[in-house]
Structure formats: C-alpha cells, structure tokens
Amino acid sequence: MSVYSMTSYASGQQAAPQEGADAHQTSRVGQPRLAIELRSVNSRFLDLQFRLPDELRHHEPALRELLVKRLKRGKVELRAYIEGRDSAGIQDPSARALQRLSTLQDQVRNWLPGAPALTVAEVLRLASGPDDSAAASLAEAVLPLAQTVLEDFVQARAREGARLAQLLELRLVDLRRLAREAEPLIPQAIEAQTQRFLTRWNDALSGVENAPPAAAAQERALSEATAFAIRIDVSEELGRLVSHLDEVAAILKKGGEAGKRLDFLIQELHREANTLGSKSTMLELTRISVDMKVLIEQMREQVQNIE
Numbered sequence: 001m002s003v004y005s006m007t008s009y010a011s012g013q014q015a016a017p018q019e020g021a022d023a024h025q026t027s028r029v030g031q032p033r034l035a036i037e038l039r040s041v042n043s044r045f046l047d048l049q050f051r052l053p054d055e056l057r058h059h060e061p062a063l064r065e066l067l068v069k070r071l072k073r074g075k076v077e078l079r080a081y082i083e084g085r086d087s088a089g090i091q092d093p094s095a096r097a098l099q100r101l102s103t104l105q106d107q108v109r110n111w112l113p114g115a116p117a118l119t120v121a122e123v124l125r126l127a128s129g130p131d132d133s134a135a136a137s138l139a140e141a142v143l144p145l146a147q148t149v150l151e152d153f154v155q156a157r158a159r160e161g162a163r164l165a166q167l168l169e170l171r172l173v174d175l176r177r178l179a180r181e182a183e184p185l186i187p188q189a190i191e192a193q194t195q196r197f198l199t200r201w202n203d204a205l206s207g208v209e210n211a212p213p214a215a216a217a218q219e220r221a222l223s224e225a226t227a228f229a230i231r232i233d234v235s236e237e238l239g240r241l242v243s244h245l246d247e248v249a250a251i252l253k254k255g256g257e258a259g260k261r262l263d264f265l266i267q268e269l270h271r272e273a274n275t276l277g278s279k280s281t282m283l284e285l286t287r288i289s290v291d292m293k294v295l296i297e298q299m300r301e302q303v304q305n306i307e
Contacts, residue, residue: 001254001255001256002158002161002162002255003158003161003162003164003165003252003255003256003258003306003307004154004157004158004160004161004255004306004307005157005158005160005161005163005164005305005306005307006040006041006042006043006073006074006075006157006259006305006306006307007040007041007042007074007157007160007305008038008039008040008153008154008156008157008160009037009038009039009040009153009156010037010038010149010150010152010153010156011035011036011037011038011149012035012036012145012148012149012152013033013034013035013036013083013145014033014034014138014141014145015032015033015034032082032083032138033082033083033138034080034081034082034083034138034141034142034145035080035081035082035083036078036079036080036142036145036146036149037077037078037079037080037149038076038077038078038079038149038150038153039076039077039079040071040074040075040076040077040153040157041074041075042073042074042075042304042305043073043074043075044073045073046068046071046072046073046074046076047074047075047076048064048067048068048076048078049075049076049077049078050063050064050077050078050079050080051077051078051079051080051081052078052079052080052081053080053081053082055082055139056080056082056139056142059080059139059142059143062143063078063142063143063146066143066146066147066150067150070150070154071154071307072257072307073257073259073307074307078146080142080146082138093123093124093127094127097126097127098123098127100127101118101123101126101127105117105118157307160305161306161307164302164305164306165252167302168248168252168262168299168302168303169249169252171295171296171298171299171302172245172248172249174295175241175245175269175292175295175296176242176245178288178291178292178295179238179241179242179245181288182234182238182276182285182288183238185282185284185285185288186234186235186238186285188282189280189281189282189285234275234276234279234280234285237272237275237276237279238272238276240268240272241269241272241273241276241292244265244268244269244272245269247265248262248265248269251265257307258306258307259303259304259306259307262303262306263300263303263304266296266299266300266303269292269296269299270293270296270297270300273289273292273293273296274289274293276288276289276292277289277290277293
C-alpha cells in the first residue's frame with residue numbers, strides 16, 4: 001500500500017454534447033464546458049470545502065460522500081464551474097434557441113400587441129448562453145467527471161507520497177549510521193568519567209584530616225562512581241531510538257494512513273536524541289546528538305505532509 005501526500009492538485013473538463021446541424025458551429029464558438037478542480041494542503045483532519053455555482057449546488061452531498069470514501073486527511077477544496085457562458089466574444093446562437101425566442105415573442109405580443117420586438121442585441125444576450133439541454137447534460141456529468149478527477153488526484157497524492165517516503169528512508173539511513181557511531185562511544189564515556197570521578201575523589205580525600213579508612217573510602221568511591229555511571233549511561237535511549245527507526249521503516253513499508261503514527265514516532269525520536277545530548281560527557285556524542293536532531297527535524301517537515 002502506498003504512502004499518500006496531503007498536498008496535491010488535479011483538474012478535468014468535459015464539453016456539453018452537441019446535436020443537430022449547429023453542432024459543428026457551436027463547438028467552434030463558445031461551446032459550454034464543465035470544469036472541476038481539486039487541490040489540497042496538509043491538515044490534522046479532513047477539511048472539505050466546495051465552490052459550486054448555484055445550478056450545481058445540489059450535487060454537494062454526493063461530492064462530499066465521494067471524497068470522504070477516498071481521502072482521510074487534508075484541507076481539500078473542490079471547485080466546479082461551467083465555462084463558455086461568459087465568453088468575451090460573441091457566440092453564435094443555436095437555431096433551437098432562436099426558434100424558442102421567436103415563439104415566446106409571438107406569445108407575448110398576442111397578449112400585449114404594443115410590446116416592442118426584440119432587438120438583435122437582446123436576442124444575442126438571451127440566446128448566446130448554453131441552452132437548457134446543454135446545462136442539463138453538464139449537470140449530469142458532474143459526478144462522473146468528479147470521479148475521474150479524484151482518481152487523478154489520488155494518483156498525484158501517491159506519487160508525492162512515494163517521494164516523501166524516499167526522503168524519509170534516506171534520513172533513516174543517516175540516523176542508523178549515527179547510532180552505530182554512538183554505540184561504541186558510550187562505554188568509553190562511562191569509563192572515562194568513572195576514572196575522572198575516582199581521581200577527584202581520591203584527591204579530595206588526600207587533603208582531609210581524619211580521613212576514613214582506605215578500604216571504606218574506596219568502597220564508598222566505587223558506589224558513588226557506579227551511581228554516576230548509571231546516570232550518564234545512554235544505552236537504553238540509544239536502543240529505543242533504533243527501535244523507533246525500525247518502526248518508522250515498517251510504517252513506510254506498510255503505507256496507508258501513516259501520518260499520525262509517524263508524527264508520534266518523530267516526537268519520540270527527538271526525545272531520545274535530546275536525552276542523548278543532555279547526558280553526553282563527550283564532545284563526539286554531543287555532535288552526534290546534534291546531527292540526529294537536525295535529521296529528525298527534517299523528517300518532521302516531511303511527515304507533516306503525509307496523510
């Protein structure tokens with residue numbers, strides 16, 4: 001299963017079917033078209049927004065159901081509109097529209113003989129837009145076109161998600177390398193700090209009058225050195241960090257709704273890397289901790305875009 005990005009875009013258009021002798025002429029000049037756009041950015045939850053003209057507003061519940069079935073997270077905007085109705089150029093009115101206007105004019109003038117005849121400008125204004133059949137056919141095409149655009153949209157999310165997963169896997173490789181570098185340094189750091197502690201302990205006791213017996217002092221020194229070594233030992237933190245890296249890799253391989261789980265693991269990785277640095281008594285371990293936190297922060301930026 002793929003990892004999906006929450007950032008994506010897709011669009012599609014469909015022209016109204018034309019019938020009769022005027023079909024070729026109408027298709028050349030101002031043929032109405034239904035257009036649908038889908039775009040999204042990251043969000044903690046699924047946030048759907050619809051921008052629809054009045055004649056398509058009744059499709060919103062069905063469009064919402066369509067999106068909810070395929071999308072889980074992200075701020076998603078669906079925009080649908082009919083192009084070709086407000087063209088800057090003058091469109092040729094269809095014969096059907098002209099005939100309809102003529103019939104309506106005759107009916108009006110039968111009841112109102114004094115009514116003036118329609119002017120050419122009025123005829124063009126009334127007849128240049130899409131007729132009822134074109135508008136109805138476009139309205140019927142909303143859901144099929146939305147389904148097609150949604151498929152392209154999901155595929156674009158999958159492609160972007162694959163790129164994000166690849167970037168995360170590269171960061172995992174770097175973090176594992178740093179963990180391997182840190183592992184042999186931990187016992188070295190503990191041994192060095194233990195010897196330093198014992199040296200300072202003995203130096204402090206050498207200048208004290210009525211010092212305790214050497215055996216008792218040595219036992220107390222070893223006890224304090226052991227407690228100190230336990231406090232600076234970061235083997236458990238390093239082990240948990242490697243375990244979290246394994247879990248991130250497993251989630252990326254499994255795919256699906258991975259964003260929230262990955263976000264939690266990123267927090268855990270940052271906690272372990274931060275503890276590694278705060279307990280560090282060696283400059284090299286401190287450098288490794290800083291490098292780890294830089295990589296983890298880069299991962300956090302990528303994870304925030306994963307569904």
